Amino acid sequence: QSALTQPASVSGSPGQSITISCSGFSSDIDNYNYVSWYQHHPGKAPKLVIYAVTIRPSGVSDRFSGSKSVNAASLTISGLQAEDEAVYYCSSYRSRSSTVVFGGGTKLTVL
Amino acid sequence: QLQLQESGPELVKPSETLSLTCTVSGGSIRSLISNWGWIRQTPGKGLEWIGSIYYNGDADYAPPLKSRVTLFVDTSKNQFSLNLSSVTTADTAVYFCARQRADAFEKRLDYWGQGTLVTVSS
Numbered sequence A: 001q002s003a004l005t006q007p008a009s010v011s012g013s014p015g016q017s018i019t020i021s022c023s024g025f026s027s028d029i030d031n032y033n034y035v036s037w038y039q040h041h042p043g044k045a046p047k048l049v050i051y052a053v054t055i056r057p058s059g060v061s062d063r064f065s066g067s068k069s070v071n072a073a074s075l076t077i078s079g080l081q082a083e084d085e086a087v088y089y090c091s092s093y094r095s096r097s098s099t100v101v102f103g104g105g106t107k108l109t110v111l
Numbered sequence B: 001q002l003q004l005q006e007s008g009p010e011l012v013k014p015s016e017t018l019s020l021t022c023t024v025s026g027g028s029i030r031s032l033i034s035n036w037g038w039i040r041q042t043p044g045k046g047l048e049w050i051g052s053i054y055y056n057g058d059a060d061y062a063p064p065l066k067s068r069v070t071l072f073v074d075t076s077k078n079q080f081s082l083n084l085s086s087v088t089t090a091d092t093a094v095y096f097c098a099r100q101r102a103d104a105f106e107k108r109l110d111y112w113g114q115g116t117l118v119t120v121s122s
Helices: none
Strands: A010-014 A018-023 A036-040 A047-050 A064-068 A072-077 A086-094 A097-100 A106-110 B003-007 B018-025 B034-041 B047-053 B059-061 B069-074 B079-084 B093-100 B108-113 B116-120
Touching: A010 A018, A018 A086, A018 A106, A047 A064, A047 B003, A047 B108, A072 A086, A097 B047, B003 B093, B003 B108, B018 B034, B018 B093, B018 B116, B034 B069, B047 B069, B047 B079, B047 B093, B059 B069, B079 B093
Parallel strands: A010 A106
Antiparallel strands: A018 A072, A036 A047, A036 A086, A064 A072, A086 A097, A086 A106, B003 B018, B018 B079, B034 B047, B034 B093, B047 B059, B069 B079, B093 B108, B093 B116
């Protein structure tokens, strides 16, 4: 099984909202509510912004929110700011191999 | 505040073994709620989970790399390490170490090192 599937890129203007989707398989996203999202600025360490589908770690802006439907997870960023421009990765536990899998990453451009 | 720092050679020759160490500070590597993981980002590509290890030595590995990866823990030094054997240029990447929650299915990576670039070249 391959990595989780994300769109390669998404863009929005300051103040707008964007949503990034992440789809997987029955051994990960479909049957487990343990999706995490990471923000990655080039040259820096990735930062956890959402875990367990909807939970924001302490210190993460409430402009970041997560959700999940039957077969896909989503990250929504509201009130876009220039500093949100980064690559965003989803991640999930994959029961079939007892491992962690990442999506291919989505490049967010703030216009 | 938990902090992690990677260390090791920046240049490795093809067919040799890449070895990196992650030093944990601000907390114990014997934490019951922590696994210790390695993740890499190859040039122009996304994040790839390599594997994780618990303080007692129990480890999980990503299937594509399993035959070449070994993880170790040194509790006396509060460190854990990665060995990746028979490297090729495809293993050139930024390697990150991270704390991975040790829950049954909740595997978030909540503390990361800054990453270290390892280049495989003769």
